[in-house]
Amino acid sequence: MVKVEDLSCGYGKEIVLKDISFEVKTGQFVGLIGPNGSGKTTMIRAISGLLPPQKGVILLNGNAVSRKRPRELAAKMAVVTQSQEATPPFSVEEFVLLGRVPHWGRFQLLETKTDVEIAERAMALTGISHLRGRGMGKLSGGERQLANLARALAQRPDLLLLDEPTAHLDIGHQVQIMRLLKKLNTEALTIVAVLHDLNLASLYCQRLILLNKGRLRMAGHPREVLTEEIINEVYETSIVVKEDPYISRPLVFPVY
Amino acid sequence: MMCNQNPKSKIPPGRRPLRAGGQNPKYYTWILWTFFLITILLGVAVFSLAVGAVDLPVRKAFFLLTKGRGTPEYAILFEVRLPRILLGFAVGGGLAISGVILQGMFRNPLVEPYTLGISGGAALGVCVNMVMGGPRVLGPLATSASGFLGAMGIIFLVYAISARGGGIRLSRLLLIGVMVSFMASSLIMLVMAVTRTEDLHGIIFWIMGSLEEPSSFLMKATLFISLGGMMLSFLFAVDLNALSLGEEEAFHLGVEVDRVKKALFVIASLLTGCCVAVAGIIGFVGLVVPHLMRLLVGGDHRILLVASYISGAAFLILCDTLARVVIAPMEFPVGVITGLVGGVVFIYAMSRKGYSF
Amino acid sequence: MLMRAFSPFVFFFLFLSNAFSFPSSTHPPHRIVSLVPTVTEELYLLGAGDKIVGVTVYCQRPPEAQTKEKVGTVIDVNIEKIIELRPDLVIASPLTDHKQIRKLWGLGLRVEIFDAPTDFQGLCESFLTLSRLVGKEQRAEEVLERTNKELEAVRKRIEGLAKRRVFVQIGANPLFTADRASFINDLIECSGGINIASDAKTGIYSREEVIKRNPDTILIVTMGIVGEREKEVWLRYETIGAVKNRRIFSLDSYRVCSPTPVSFVRTVKELVRLFHE
Numbered sequence: 069m070v071k072v073e074d075l076s077c078g079y080g081k082e083i084v085l086k087d088i089s090f091e092v093k094t095g096q097f098v099g100l101i102g103p104n105g106s107g108k109t110t111m112i113r114a115i116s117g118l119l120p121p122q123k124g125v126i127l128l129n130g131n132a133v134s135r136k137r138p139r140e141l142a143a144k145m146a147v148v149t150q151s152q153e154a155t156p157p158f159s160v161e162e163f164v165l166l167g168r169v170p171h172w173g174r175f176q177l178l179e180t181k182t183d184v185e186i187a188e189r190a191m192a193l194t195g196i197s198h199l200r201g202r203g204m205g206k207l208s209g210g211e212r213q214l215a216n217l218a219r220a221l222a223q224r225p226d227l228l229l230l231d232e233p234t235a236h237l238d239i240g241h242q243v244q245i246m247r248l249l250k251k252l253n254t255e256a257l258t259i260v261a262v263l264h265d266l267n268l269a270s271l272y273c274q275r276l277i278l279l280n281k282g283r284l285r286m287a288g289h290p291r292e293v294l295t296e297e298i299i300n301e302v303y304e305t306s307i308v309v310k311e312d313p314y315i316s317r318p319l320v321f322p323v324y
Numbered sequence: 325m326m327c328n329q330n331p332k333s334k335i336p337p338g339r340r341p342l343r344a345g346g347q348n349p350k351y352y353t354w355i356l357w358t359f360f361l362i363t364i365l366l367g368v369a370v371f372s373l374a375v376g377a378v379d380l381p382v383r384k385a386f387f388l389l390t391k392g393r394g395t396p397e398y399a400i401l402f403e404v405r406l407p408r409i410l411l412g413f414a415v416g417g418g419l420a421i422s423g424v425i426l427q428g429m430f431r432n433p434l435v436e437p438y439t440l441g442i443s444g445g446a447a448l449g450v451c452v453n454m455v456m457g458g459p460r461v462l463g464p465l466a467t468s469a470s471g472f473l474g475a476m477g478i479i480f481l482v483y484a485i486s487a488r489g490g491g492i493r494l495s496r497l498l499l500i501g502v503m504v505s506f507m508a509s510s511l512i513m514l515v516m517a518v519t520r521t522e523d524l525h526g527i528i529f530w531i532m533g534s535l536e537e538p539s540s541f542l543m544k545a546t547l548f549i550s551l552g553g554m555m556l557s558f559l560f561a562v563d564l565n566a567l568s569l570g571e572e573e574a575f576h577l578g579v580e581v582d583r584v585k586k587a588l589f590v591i592a593s594l595l596t597g598c599c600v601a602v603a604g605i606i607g608f609v610g611l612v613v614p615h616l617m618r619l620l621v622g623g624d625h626r627i628l629l630v631a632s633y634i635s636g637a638a639f640l641i642l643c644d645t646l647a648r649v650v651i652a653p654m655e656f657p658v659g660v661i662t663g664l665v666g667g668v669v670f671i672y673a674m675s676r677k678g679y680s681f
Numbered sequence: 682m683l684m685r686a687f688s689p690f691v692f693f694f695l696f697l698s699n700a701f702s703f704p705s706s707t708h709p710p711h712r713i714v715s716l717v718p719t720v721t722e723e724l725y726l727l728g729a730g731d732k733i734v735g736v737t738v739y740c741q742r743p744p745e746a747q748t749k750e751k752v753g754t755v756i757d758v759n760i761e762k763i764i765e766l767r768p769d770l771v772i773a774s775p776l777t778d779h780k781q782i783r784k785l786w787g788l789g790l791r792v793e794i795f796d797a798p799t800d801f802q803g804l805c806e807s808f809l810t811l812s813r814l815v816g817k818e819q820r821a822e823e824v825l826e827r828t829n830k831e832l833e834a835v836r837k838r839i840e841g842l843a844k845r846r847v848f849v850q851i852g853a854n855p856l857f858t859a860d861r862a863s864f865i866n867d868l869i870e871c872s873g874g875i876n877i878a879s880d881a882k883t884g885i886y887s888r889e890e891v892i893k894r895n896p897d898t899i900l901i902v903t904m905g906i907v908g909e910r911e912k913e914v915w916l917r918y919e920t921i922g923a924v925k926n927r928r929i930f931s932l933d934s935y936r937v938c939s940p941t942p943v944s945f946v947r948t949v950k951e952l953v954r955l956f957h958e
Contacts, residue, residue: 118575142578149572156569157623162350166569169562170578177561177626178351223577378761396764399788404760518883525756529778536760538783653752653759654738 069094069227069258070115074124077114083122084110088284090277092260094226097253099273100262101293103303106279108262109150112231115260116147128227142170145227146220148213150235155205160215163204164191167222190221194248210241217245221252228252230261234268246272266320270294271312278302294318354627357620361631365413365638372409372645373401377652411535411543412641414550415599416609420636421554421629422592422599423610424617428564428625429588430494436611437596440501441478443607444508446600449474450530451515454523467530468542471601478504479593494571494585532657533604535644546602553595554633560588564625606659609636612666619673639666709816710770710791714752714763717774717795719939721746723808726824726941727817734766741935760784770814800867801832801945808942828946832871835949839873845956847874848896848923851884851938853911858886865902865937868945872952874898888918897922898956899929902937930955 070092078084084107092098100108113119115126117133126133128144146167156163167190168183179187191197194214199207207215213233220228233249234242242265250272253259263269269276270290278285278293280302286293296309299320306323374380378400422437437443453470482504486497516524537543563584566574571581596610613636614628621631643661650656714735715721721740724730730745735752752762756776763771763785771792773782785792793814798804805825812821847869851857859865860881869876877894878886899921901911912929915921923929936944 113572116576118572137578138575138580139578142576147576149576157618158565158568159622162622162624163569166565166577169566172562175559177558376761377759378765396767399764400761403788404764404784517885520883525776526779529756529780534778534780536778536780536784538780538787540787653762654754655757655759 069096069129070260071127071130072115072124073127075114075121075126076123077119077121078110079119084282085114085279086282088124088279090284090287092227092258092275094258095253095256097249097259097272097274098261099269099276099290100260100279101264101266101269101276102279102285105281107282108279109231111279112147112149112229112260112262116145116229117141139170142223144225145229146223146225148216148220148228148230148233150231158204159201160196160204160207160218161187161191161200163215164218164222167219170223186224187218187222190218193221193252194218195244209236210238213237213241213245217248225257227258227260230259232262232264234263234265242268266294266299270317270319271315290317294320354621354630357627357631358634361634361638365634365641368638368642368645369409369413372412372641373405375645375649376400376405377648407537407540407543408535408644409641410547411537411603412644413637414543414547415535415603415606416613416640417633417637418546418550418553418595418599419606419610419640420613420617420632421557422596423614423636424625424629424632425557425560425564425588425592426610427614428568428628429585429592430498431568431570432498433615434611435498436608437592437599438605438607438610439498439505440593441482441504441508442475442593442596443600443605444505444512445478445481446471446475446597447512447527447531447605448508448515449477451512451519451527454526454530455515455519465539465542467526468601471530471604472597475597475600476593478508479597483589530604533606533659535603535640535658537602542602546598549598550595553591554629557588557591558626558629560584560591561625561629564588564629565623568623568625604659606640606662608659608662608666609640612670613639615670616673710768710814712766712768712770713815714766714768714771715740716752716755716758716777717772718742718755719941720772720774720795720811722939722944723811723941724815726943727812727815727820729815729817732815734768735763757781760788763790764788772811772814798864799862800864801871801942804864804940804942804945825942828942831946832949835871835946835953839953839957842873842957845874845898846877846894846896846922847898847900847956848877848891848894849900849902850911851902853914855885856888856891857884860884864940864945868937868940868948868952869900871949873956874952892918892921895920895922897926897928899923900952900955901929901931902934903931 072088072090075088076083076086088111100111102108110119114121115128115133117126117136117138120134128136128141133141158166164187165179165183168179168186171183172179188197191200194217196211196214196218199211199215204212204215217230217233220230228249230249233245237245246268249259249261261273263273273290275288276290276293277287278298285302286298294309295318296307299305299307299309307320308323309318309320311317312319380397380401384397419437423435426435426437426440427433449470449472450467452474453466482497482501486493486500512527516527519527537546563574563579566577566579567581567584569577574584575581599606614632617628617631617635621627640658640662643665644658646665647656647658647661709732711732712734713724713729713732715724715733716737718737718740721733721736722742724733725743725746730743733746733749736746736749737753737755737758738751739755740746740749750762750766752766753759755774757778758781760781769791771785771790773792773794775794775796777794782792782794795807795811798807805828808825809818809821812818849859849865849869851859851865858878858881859876860883861876861879866876866879877891877896899915909931912931915924915929918924932948936948940948
């Protein structure tokens with residue numbers, strides 16, 4: 069579904085990502101991990117088409133992302149960003165309905181019955197139907213994140229990009245979101261998520277892509293990526309890796 | 325894909341909102357608001373038609389309309405008061421939606437049509453024109469033309485400076501606009517210092533703003549441009565909704581952010597430029613009305629634009645009526661009333677409950 | 682959708698205009714609205730005071746003028762009021778809001794603009810023009826003959842007397858004076874004085890220049906400024922001849938700044954007294 073070939077990109081003269089190549093196959097749940105400043109958010113921006121590549125190419129279903137119009141992209145992929153600086157002056161329902169906009173005609177101004185039903189379903193899936201009428205400014209961090217996710221789902225994308233969907237959330241909300249993503253993934257949604265929590269990434273993702281200082285350090289199954297050697301080197305710390313007793317995934321523990 | 329099943333199947337029965345005829349009940353609210361505001365607008369217009377320095381019972385209006393041609397009462401109603409009401413409608417509506425567009429675009433509640441230097445540019449254009457003797461040489465339309473050219477000149481200067489280095493960064497645009505405004509007002513003072521007294525009072529009149537426009541061509545032109553701008557901006561209502569989430573989010577929702585920003589910027593500048601050129605500097609309409617409407621009808625630009633246009637028109641007509649009658653036969657500059665009434669209403673609304681932009 | 686519903690309403694009213702005209706003016710006019718205080722005064726001098734139906738709130742003289750209907754100020758008039766009075770002549774000044782004048786023209790009213798005269802000659806001419814407008818030429822000529830005679834008498838009296846070097850202050854902050862393009866210049870010359878600021882390009886004048894040119898008389902026209910306070914300001918500059926000899930006088934702005942031929946001569950006489958006695 070997504071093929072990144074020899075990608076270099078950044079902001080103006082500052083190159084953030086260097087010579088990166090990897091592929092995300094349809095139906096995969098891929099975790100993007102790496103230390104702070106390793107270029108994870110930039111990677112999401114590049115795949116989403118917001119940031120044009122300076123070298124190399126990103127293909128979405130075989131077509132270069134940079135040549136597509138925003139509307140075409142938005143009909144295929146949805147992005148949940150980390151930015152929450154603006155408080156939208158909308159109710160939750162209005163906010164989620166905005167996810168239908170990419171599918172509208174150029175001069176369409178009103179949502180159809182189908183749009184409303186899709187938004188309903190997205191809210192039901194994320195469990196925020198009861199917040200429908202509440203203003204976006206009055207949501208807690210977790211509710212806001214769920215609303216963001218619901219809006220992205222209302223886009224009915226083939227590909228879902230998420231930038232730290234579990235940041236600032238308590239463990240209950242973290243697990244709720246990861247379980248939901250896992251469920252959506254089994255319904256054939258391809259997911260690429262930036263994750264800070266290595267253990268969540270290990271438990272839920274099929275594949276991890278580890279970035280370090282703008283380069284691809286390692287890509288593969290969590291068992292291949294989350295080794296003591298690699299993590300200690302990349303994160304410049306000392307951890308131990310133990311195996312999770314239920315599904316035999318590696319878990320990372322800091323050393324006291 | 326994820327939602328391929330019948331979307332209705334998974335919604336718990338109790339959670340399903342009531343839908344009448346498949347329509348969103350939100351639209352009924354919108355239609356109600358629109359009718360409510362139009363009623364107010366019509367009420368204000370009739371009130372404005374009825375009061376003035378000369379006493380004319382509005383009952384007589386219908387009689388005058390059919391049989392009163394050629395009488396002074398007819399002239400007062402339909403050639404003095406009505407054109408003013410229509411110009412107030414055009415200018416009030418135009419300024420209000422410019423405010424909605426700019427506040428939505430900049431996601432900044434303090435932006436109003438004049439923040440970007442439009443008024444400063446227009447005033448500078450008018451000043452230079454008057455000092456050079458434009459009105460005497462070029463005829464009465466020269467004042468409005470020079471105001472419009474000044475506004476456009478400044479706004480494209482602001483735009484050109486802030487677009488250097490690629491892409492429009494809105495915060496930079498705003499800052500440069502404010503700076504250019506200051507420079508324009510300094511230049512105005514410079515020009516005024518060396519102006520002859522007769523020209524000076526012309527400039528001051530213009531700066532104070534007035535809805536008295538003797539040229540019915542200009543009045544009609546403003547009305548058409550204002551209504552046209554309203555309809556044009558309505559096409560961007562959904563894009564504005566997306567933009568209010570932030571530019572990055574808007575891009576992810578398929579909005580061609582740079583193109584939309586440019587288009588909206590041009591619409592707002594043209595609208596404001598026209599209003600300022602014809603009516604002078606009438607402050608506060610473009611700042612207060614969008615705020616109050618956001619408070620009343622919500623942040624969805626599909627209703628916000630319509631509601632702001634109507635109530636901006638009603639607000640300005642009302643203020644102009646007050647300006648006409650409070651100290652009749654003399655008049656206040658209408659800007660005095662918009663500032664006072666608007667400011668008081670606004671502060672009251674803000675302090676009444678937790679209002680967030 | 683809203684606009685579509687709205688437009689018929691708008692267009693209906695748009696095409697209503699220009700259907701009204703006032704009765705064409707018969708000569709001479711008998712319902713006059715004067716928006717210029719001096720014109721009001723001159724109309725009374727011409728014996729046409731009874732023809733006036735509307736004046737500005739500034740039209741204070743003669744006292745009879747104050748009983749007329751008020752239609753606004755010199756710079757801002759009320760169009761409705763004027764229409765209601767059904768005038769067949771409106772006399773405006775260049776200070777009247779141009780938009781309002783154009784509006785009145787657009788309504789089919791006869792509006793004549795009287796420029797502010799810049800010398801006594803202009804004052805007389807404009808007085809004659811006004812008299813022709815209202816059919817009182819004979820009366821005007823009588824008045825002018827009398828004033829000219831009085832002015833001639835004054836001229837004879839001051840012949841041979843030393844000319845006073847005069848500075849006229851009209852405004853403070855900034856210091857404002859009368860240049861050659863003002864009839865105040867004429868007023869001073871007729872009274873046997875020299876306006877030291879007659880070569881100024883605009884009215885704004887520097888205090889340093891006044892000290893340098895050293896006038897022996899300073900006239901303070903109290904228009905919007907307090908004469909006494911301004912006098913004290915001047916008293917600080919002891920090098921000026923006018924200060925040394927305490928020749929600083931205040932003048933009534935009303936008389937000086939809005940003259941008729943008659944009040945012009947009256948002011949000249951007063952200035953002659955100040956300058957030469």
